[in-house]
Amino acid sequence: MSSPVEVWLWLLLVMQPANPKTNYILSQCGGDATKASKAIRDEGLSYLTENEKRRAFETRNSAIQRVLNICEENGIRIITPDSAEYPPLLRNIENPPIVLFVKGSLSGLENELVISAVGTKKPSEYSLSTTDVLIGTLSKIGAVFVSGNADGLDNAVHKACIKAHGRSIAVLPCGILSDYPKGSKELKNEILENGGALISELFPYSSAAIGYFHLRNRIISGMSLGTIVLQAGEKSGALITANYALEQKREVFYIPPHDIFSKEYGGAKILSEQNAIPIFGCNDVVDRLLKNESSKTAVSRKISELEALNQKPEPPKKAPKAKKSAEAPKKKSEIPNDLSKEEKILAELILKSPANIDALMDKSGFDYETAISALTILELSDVITRQMDGNYAICEK
Numbered sequence: 001m002s003s004p005v006e007v008w009l010w011l012l013l014v015m016q017p018a019n020p021k022t023n024y025i026l027s028q029c030g031g032d033a034t035k036a037s038k039a040i041r042d043e044g045l046s047y048l049t050e051n052e053k054r055r056a057f058e059t060r061n062s063a064i065q066r067v068l069n070i071c072e073e074n075g076i077r078i079i080t081p082d083s084a085e086y087p088p089l090l091r092n093i094e095n096p097p098i099v100l101f102v103k104g105s106l107s108g109l110e111n112e113l114v115i116s117a118v119g120t121k122k123p124s125e126y127s128l129s130t131t132d133v134l135i136g137t138l139s140k141i142g143a144v145f146v147s148g149n150a151d152g153l154d155n156a157v158h159k160a161c162i163k164a165h166g167r168s169i170a171v172l173p174c175g176i177l178s179d180y181p182k183g184s185k186e187l188k189n190e191i192l193e194n195g196g197a198l199i200s201e202l203f204p205y206s207s208a209a210i211g212y213f214h215l216r217n218r219i220i221s222g223m224s225l226g227t228i229v230l231q232a233g234e235k236s237g238a239l240i241t242a243n244y245a246l247e248q249k250r251e252v253f254y255i256p257p258h259d260i261f262s263k264e265y266g267g268a269k270i271l272s273e274q275n276a277i278p279i280f281g282c283n284d285v286v287d288r289l290l291k292n293e294s295s296k297t298a299v300s301r302k303i304s305e306l307e308a309l310n311q312k313p314e315p316p317k318k319a320p321k322a323k324k325s326a327e328a329p330k331k332k333s334e335i336p337n338d339l340s341k342e343e344k345i346l347a348e349l350i351l352k353s354p355a356n357i358d359a360l361m362d363k364s365g366f367d368y369e370t371a372i373s374a375l376t377i378l379e380l381s382d383v384i385t386r387q388m389d390g391n392y393a394i395c396e397k
Contacts, residue, residue: 007033008080009064012099014040014055017201018215020095021047031081033098070204076176077102089114093222093248097201101176104197106169108358109144109223111368113289116146116220116245118238119153119230126258127231131156132163134228134255137282137306139166141299142357142372142386146171146223148216149188149198151181153230153238158191167390168196169223173216175206195390217241218248225289226251228279232267239267242276251288252276282307302376335394336383342366342374343383347394350384354393 011033015022022036025045029035039045041056048056071078079085079100088110090096100106117135119127131153135145139161147157149170161168170191174180176198188198201219202212217240221227227245229252232238242252256278257265272278279285282303290296335347342364349355349363361371375392378384384392 004033004082005068005078005080006061006064007037008099009067009078010037010059011040012203013059013063013067015052015098017097017099017203018095018212021052022098023095026098033080033082067203070177071101074177074204075103076204079106087223089224090219090222093218093244095218096222097219100199100201101204102197102199103176104169104192105195106197106199108356111358111361113138113143113286114146114224115143115226115228115285115289116224116241117153117157117228117230118147118217118220118241119156120232120236120238120264121150121152121154122264123153123156123231124258124264127153127255128156130255131230132160133307134230134279134282135160136164136166137303138285139164139168140306141282141286141302141376142166144169144196146220148173148220149181149184149191155184155187157230158187158196161196162190162194165194165386167194170196170198171216171220171223172198172200172202173213174200174208175202175204176200177204178207180208213237214240218244221245221250222248224250226253226285228285229254229267229271229276231255231257231265232271233264234266234270236267239270242271242274246274253279253285253288255279297373299372299376302379336381339378339383340374342370343378346371346374346392347378347383350392351394354387354391356390356392360392 011022025036025039029039079102081091081096081098085106087106115138135157139145145157145161145168147168147170148154149158149172158168158170168191170188179185191198217237221241221244227242227250229238229242245252252271254268254271254276257268259265277284277288283300286299286303287296290299335344335351339347345364346360349360357371357375361368379386382395385395386392
């Protein structure tokens with residue numbers, strides 16, 4: 001096993017996904033996957049099951065190569081804890097995945113406002129409407145959402161992000177190549193087209209297993225700064241995700257019910273008793289998750305504007321104007337003179353070439369809080385616009 005990825009795959013094949021013993025052995029070996037594999041194979045660890053011992057003896061390079069071939073043929077990347085792309089927040093949870101199979105991009109998450117949002121498979125119209133506005137508005141200001149791609153509110157989260165041209169990540173309870181939920185291929189493709197990702201710690205062709213759904217939820221909450229419960233009954237799986245988030249010392253939010261007597265919203269009472277935070281607007285989320293005050297102020301202004309637009313009825317359609325014989329030429333894009341130093345530097349960089357926030361941070365030397373604050377104000381002032389590919393470009397006048 002010459003490649004580090006091969007070593008991690010051997011560990012996964014032998015110990016199987018989500019096995020807490022794997023991380024215990026890794027901790028005893030200083031996080032070194034090669035040392036851990038040797039300990040499992042050669043040291044006769046007493047706490048290994050007979051099946052684990054048998055797999056350690058029988059697993060060969062041919063089995064590892066089959067997994068590598070399947071991934072290569074289907075555009076699936078293998079991310080391990082020593083990979084730069086491994087989600088940074090996920091490293092700090094109890095029993096983090098030792099391998100992630102990924103389609104799409106996980107890059108840059110350390111500089112993003114990453115939020116998980118989960119809810120029931122049978123949502124009310126109130127919850128669907130609230131999800132569309134709340135997730136859509138936060139997505140428009142740059143939040144990245146993590147959810148489970150299940151029927152109901154999980155899917156509504158991904159669809160709200162797509163509608164807002166935002167990025168979302170689906171953590172699957174099955175292998176990436178499994179058609180679960182049935183008929184979800186189109187939505188998964190849209191997630192990828194919008195710069196998002198599909199991830200799983202299960203082998204690519206693995207079916208969804210009832211016993212794994214709860215374990216999957218630790219990844220959803222573990223990737224995020226905070227978790228929003230959109231609607232949950234007293235025994236909802238969304239509450240399991242919230243409990244993982246609390247154990248992981250992350251913020252937990254919930255949508256107050258429109259009917260306090262309905263059992264469909266029974267989870268709200270449980271969450272309130274656990275000191276979860278009720279949401280009455282997007283700023284309730286932003287103010288808890290963003291640490292920099294200037295970022296909060298700029299983002300709050302953007303949210304207020306977007307929420308006002310969401311609440312306004314559509315204006316009546318005007319009769320189309322007669323076409324002119326020739327279109328007036330577009331004015332040359334210019335940078336206003338009344339910008340702050342940071343705003344002017346970023347605007348000039350974008351004028352030269354559209355770029356995403358990571359590239360702009362590299363070129364300007366600004367930290368994330370400074371960059372996102374200035375970019376948000378430039379967007380509000382109609383100096384720049386965020387394109388579907390995540391790049392910022394100067395608005396044409």
